[in-house]
Amino acid sequence: MKVGVVGAGVAGLAAAKVLQEAGHEVTIFEGRSEVGGQVVTFPVGGEELECFYHHIFTSDTTVIRYIEELGLGRHLRWIEPRNAHFVRGRMYPFVTPIDLLRFTAIPLTSRIRLGLAALWLRRRADGLARYEGVTAREWMLRAVGQEAFDAFWGPLLKGKFADQADQVGMVWLWNKIYLRFASRKGGSSKEVLGYLEGSFKRYYRALADRLEDRGAAILLDTPVEQVAVEAGRAVGLRAGGTFHPFDAVLLTVPNVIALSIAPDLPADYREILQRVRYQWATCLVLALDRPLTPYYWLSIGDDLPFVACIEHTNFMPAERYGGNHVVYLSNYTAPGHPVLQMDAHQVFEHYLTGIRRLNPRFDRSWVREMWFFKDPGGQPVITTHYSRSIPEMRTGIQGLYLSNTTQVYPEDRGQNYSLLLGEKVGRLIHEDAARVAASRGAGI
Ligand SMILES: Cc1cc2nc3c(=O)[nH]c(=O)nc-3n(C[C@H](O)[C@H](O)[C@H](O)COP(=O)(O)OP(=O)(O)OC[C@H]3O[C@@H](n4cnc5c(N)ncnc54)[C@H](O)[C@@H]3O)c2cc1C
Structure with a gap:
């Protein structure tokens, strides 16, 4: 079979791996200029760093399996994080x-x-x-x-x-x-948290390289515009004005995007996709000439414009990042929040009073560089009776499948569960194809 996968985040890559191993021809379409999705990275002082803070837990055994299988196990570090909670103007250690x-x-x-x-x-x-x-x-x-x-x-x-x-x-x-x-x-x-020296990009880039070496195509900067459906069956994808024919199509994008690029989805399936609301994830990342706080993870219990201050270089050494002390100021917002229209400098000005509450000596001259990252599918809102809002992987259109973070439950979304979902949907697509082939062979 020829399978088209929309999205080269970790779910898309894991699905492609399973499909390729089962003998199918896979093409991945990615709207951005790099694979990795929400684990995407950028360079700081010569080292790759996640745009959104990332670590893993010891229970994330699937991420660990991928890292080991790709020969990167020696770069996985387990570290006791220094955590604290900020409330009423004070930091309280929570270790x-x-x-x-x-x-x-x-x-x-x-x-x-x-x-x-x-x-x-x-x-x-x-x-x-x-x-x-x-x-x-x-x-x-x-x-x-x-x-x-x-x-x-x-x-x-x-x-x-x-x-x-x-x-x-x-x-x-x-x-x-x-x-x-x-x-x-x-x-x-x-508690111990895991981090891959050199960033998690090392493992997902290695996985993408392996897929390509074995014949898969990964088309970057190629956002899919529409899923083509004929007589209730997915027959291909339109991207960059070109039609690409496929026997099966997998969407690994958030529900909002699936709804817009697959307008033929059945009404009851669309209704389920519309049920789940998302919070945007935003991170203002600062590269400072000195530490801001003594902690890795500082959760905020006061009325500050961000919900956590994650000082990555209180976890991994600043020397890896050209001597920069790297701080994420993380927040989650509803779509339409004014901060989503701001650039990094405007967000910084908006956060400045809050940053000074964490460290009254903070001066803007400490900032060497800053970046602002945002993602519309940052966090699905997990309400009561959420199991009724989880979409099936089979969408109701023959040959069209969906795997995304709204299907992670009861765990919170994370790389581990996206990899597992990617593998599961890959197997499902293969099994459906095998069943169709068998029924054709039997003349059914
Ligand atoms: C702020 C934040 C912090 C996090 N921290 C952690 C952590 O500490 N540990 C952890 O394990 N996990 C963490 N996660 C979660 C983890 O990153 C995600 O669960 C996982 O990466 C989701 O992978 P995915 O492949 O399902 O989706 P995505 O990564 O969203 O991949 C979807 C891909 O589809 C692409 N796409 C969208 N539209 C189109 C289109 N029309 N055509 C082509 N491509 C398209 C996107 O560009 C993207 O690459 C965090 C997430 C966020 C937002």
């Missing part, structure tokens, strides 16, 4: 369980309730069945009380989901906590 007791922003009883809630959730393997109908706000408020909610979980939910925060399902929050506790090595009380 060991003892740190929770030192979180004096709230009374001792509230701290104990925060800790007990986390302990309870980390032991609940059945959170999916248990929490499908409950919002995170409802459950957490009941478990930890108003004060702890307002200082900790409330601002984090608000920062990630804005006006949708109150609709977010408890399954999403339960699984985040459950998996974070799982990312500890050898029974340690400290």
Whole structure:
């Protein structure tokens, strides 16, 4: 079969790998000038760095498998991150369980309730069945009380989901906590996070190179304009004004894009795609001449215009990045938010007061370079009863398939799950093709 894959993010690459191994001819269309999708990188001081902060957990066994299979295992580092929470003008370290007791922003009883809630959730393997109908706000408020909610979980939910925060399902929050506790090595009380020296681009670029060496075509700067459908069957793709015929087509793009490039999708399928709303992801990245904070991951519980400050060079050494201290100021916004119209300098001015709240000595002369990145499919909003909003991989048009981050559940979206979905849809396309071939052979 000739298969056209739309999108060269990690899901598209993983699907192409499975299809190629099953003997199919694969062409990947990518709108951007490089493969990698949301894990795309840019150079800082001579080293590649993700436009959006990336690390992996020890539970991300599929990413680890890809890294090992591509011969890059020796570059994977496991590091104990220095995490903290900023609230009421102060940074509180959050590395060991003892740190929770030192979180004096709230009374001792509230701290104990925060800790007990986390302990309870980390032991609940059945959170999916248990929490499908409950919002995170409802459950957490009941478990930890108003004060702890307002200082900790409330601002984090608000920062990630804005006006949708109150609709977010408890399954999403339960699984985040459950998996974070799982990312500890050898029974340690400290979390470890994984990072590939030289950036995650090393593994997905190696995968793309391998696909090309074995005959796949990867067409960069080639956004697909439309899926061509005849008599209820996908017959090809239109890109750059040219028609490319295919026996099967896989979309790995967010729902909003799938809806616009595949107008023939059946009405009930379109309705499911329209159900899930996305938050845009934005990252202002600063290259500084000195550190901003002592922490890698600083979550923000105060009213600042960003939800997290991730200082990458408190995780990997600044020397790798030409001596630059690299800081991501991350935020998630609804489509139409004014910040999405700003350039890096305008965003910086907008964030300046917030940056000074983190470090009052901060001076703009510390900034050597800055960049602003945004992605419309940054974070699907995972509401209660989300399992009813997950689109099938078979779209209802014969030969047209979909695999994207809205199908990741109950885990939060991540490379690991996109790779798994890519592999799964690749197998599905192959099995459908084999079934059609068998029925033709049998004269059915
Ligand atoms: C801010 C942020 C932080 C993250 N942090 C982490 C982390 O720490 N760890 C982790 O594991 N994961 C993290 N993730 C998640 C991870 O990056 C994603 O889950 C994963 O990369 C999604 O891969 P995908 O292939 O499903 O989709 P995408 O990466 O979105 O790929 C889709 C591709 O389709 C292309 N495309 C779109 N329209 C068209 C068109 N018309 N024609 C052709 N091509 C098109 C896009 O350019 C893109 O390359 C993060 C994501 C974000 C946004």
